[in-house]
Amino acid sequence: MFSAEGLREYVVGVGIAGVVGTERERSLRNYRLFAAGDPGVRLGVVTEGVWGVGEVVRVMADKCGVSDDLGVVSGRDWIEPAKTVAGLDAFADRIKDVALRNGGVLVGTGHPGRLGGFYRGLVDALSTAGCEVLTPAKGLPVDxxxxxxxxxxILEYVRGVGRLLEPGVERAGCATGVHTHSPLPVRLALEALAAAGKRLPDLxxxxxxxxCGAGQLxxxxxxxxxxxxxxxxxxxxEGTVSVAVPVDDGVRSDYYLPLTRYVLNRACLSQ
Incomplete structure (x- = not known):
C-alpha cells in the first residue's frame, strides 16, 4: 500500500501527474472556450462570477500546477503530484463520510474505457459498507x-457505474461505452429519481x-x-464541485487502480 510519498512517486512514474500527455495547446484552447461560455467545455457549469482566460488559467495553476504564463503555448502540461495526492486525500474523506452515514451514492463516467475500473472498485467497497448505490434511468435514451x-x-450501469452505450450494443458488460463530456446523463438520472419520489444521492x-451537472443541481x-x-x-x-482531483485521464486503465486502493485505505474501506 502506497504512502502519500510513495503515491507521489507512482503517479509521476506512470504519467498520471508530473509531465502528462495533455498538450498545452489543447488546454489553452479549452480555457478560452470556457471563458467564451462554450457548453461543450463548460460541462454543465453555470458560473456566478466572470471568468476570463486569465482567471481560468490562474485557477488551473492553483488547482493543478499548470503554468500560469499565457506566453507558454506549447509542450505538455504539468500536474503537481502533491496536488493530485492532496486531491485524493480530500476525495477519500468524502467517501469515508458517506460510508459512515450509509448514504446513497450515484457513480458515473464519461471516460469508461480509462476510468471505469477506478470507479468500480469504489462502488464495490461502498456497497459492502452499506451504502445504497443508485442506478436511476437505466436503459433510457440520452440525446x-x-x-x-x-x-x-443509452444510459446503462456496469457494477453500479453509469455510462453511455451505443444503441443496439449488447448490455452484458462487454462494451466499453461512449466517451462523453455531457452533463445530460446525470441530469436524466437525477430527474428520474425526483420523478419517482426517491432520495437524491448524498454523493x-x-x-x-x-x-459538473450534479454539482450545478x-x-x-x-x-x-x-x-x-x-x-x-x-x-x-465557486463551490459547486466539492473535490476535483487533477490527473491525466488518458493513461492505461490499470494505472488508476492503485489510486482506488489508496483512497479506500485512507477512507478505512479497504477489503
Whole structure:
C-alpha cells in the first residue's frame, strides 16, 4: 500500500501527474472556450462570477500546477503530484463520510474505457459498507449533440457505474461505452429519481459532466479531471464541485487502480 510519498512517486512514474500527455495547446484552447461560455467545455457549469482566460488559467495553476504564463503555448502540461495526492486525500474523506452515514451514492463516467475500473472498485467497497448505490434511468435514451450531429445513446450501469452505450450494443458488460463530456446523463438520472419520489444521492462520484451537472443541481459531487477540463476546477473554486482531483485521464486503465486502493485505505474501506 502506497504512502502519500510513495503515491507521489507512482503517479509521476506512470504519467498520471508530473509531465502528462495533455498538450498545452489543447488546454489553452479549452480555457478560452470556457471563458467564451462554450457548453461543450463548460460541462454543465453555470458560473456566478466572470471568468476570463486569465482567471481560468490562474485557477488551473492553483488547482493543478499548470503554468500560469499565457506566453507558454506549447509542450505538455504539468500536474503537481502533491496536488493530485492532496486531491485524493480530500476525495477519500468524502467517501469515508458517506460510508459512515450509509448514504446513497450515484457513480458515473464519461471516460469508461480509462476510468471505469477506478470507479468500480469504489462502488464495490461502498456497497459492502452499506451504502445504497443508485442506478436511476437505466436503459433510457440520452440525446447528445456531437460534432457528427445529434446522437442517441443509452444510459446503462456496469457494477453500479453509469455510462453511455451505443444503441443496439449488447448490455452484458462487454462494451466499453461512449466517451462523453455531457452533463445530460446525470441530469436524466437525477430527474428520474425526483420523478419517482426517491432520495437524491448524498454523493455523486465521477468525471466530466457527471460531476459538473450534479454539482450545478445542488448535489455534492467529487471527481477526477485533466488539465484540459477546467470546468471541474472552476466549479470547485465557486463551490459547486466539492473535490476535483487533477490527473491525466488518458493513461492505461490499470494505472488508476492503485489510486482506488489508496483512497479506500485512507477512507478505512479497504477489503
Amino acid at each position: 447528445i449533440t456531437t460534432r457528427f450531429g445529434l446522437r442517441t445513446y 455523486v462520484i465521477g468525471d466530466h459532466g457527471w460531476v 445542488g448535489c455534492e459531487a467529487i471527481g477526477l479531471a485533466d488539465t484540459d477540463d477546467p470546468a471541474l476546477f472552476v466549479g470547485q473554486a
